[in-house]
Amino acid sequence: MAENGDVVPAGWEPGKGSLVSISKQYTFDRYGVTRDFLDRVADLSEADGYHPNISFGTTYVNITIDARDGEAIGEADRAFALEVDRLAGEVTS
Secondary structure, three states, X not given: OOOHHHHOOOOOEEOOOOOOEEEEEEEOOOHHHXXXXXXXXXXXXXXXXXXXXXXXXXXXXXXEEEOOOOOXXXXXXXXXXXXXXXXXXXXXX
């Protein structure tokens, strides 16, 4: 099995006790930026066919990615997480 560092992208936290999920919180300065990020994640989800668990408030978004195979975070899950990170960088820059 891969080490956590091989599976979990930087800044993402593995689920408690396993690698069945990873999560990350993003914070923003104002709601408009938060909303832009949410819209971009929605577009990514539609294009990818995968919909993560999302909770949010005025200036934060929590995203949890569950393993698509139900057993362990895989390459598609990791790629999705990295794309979410890229989107967050676009809205804050």
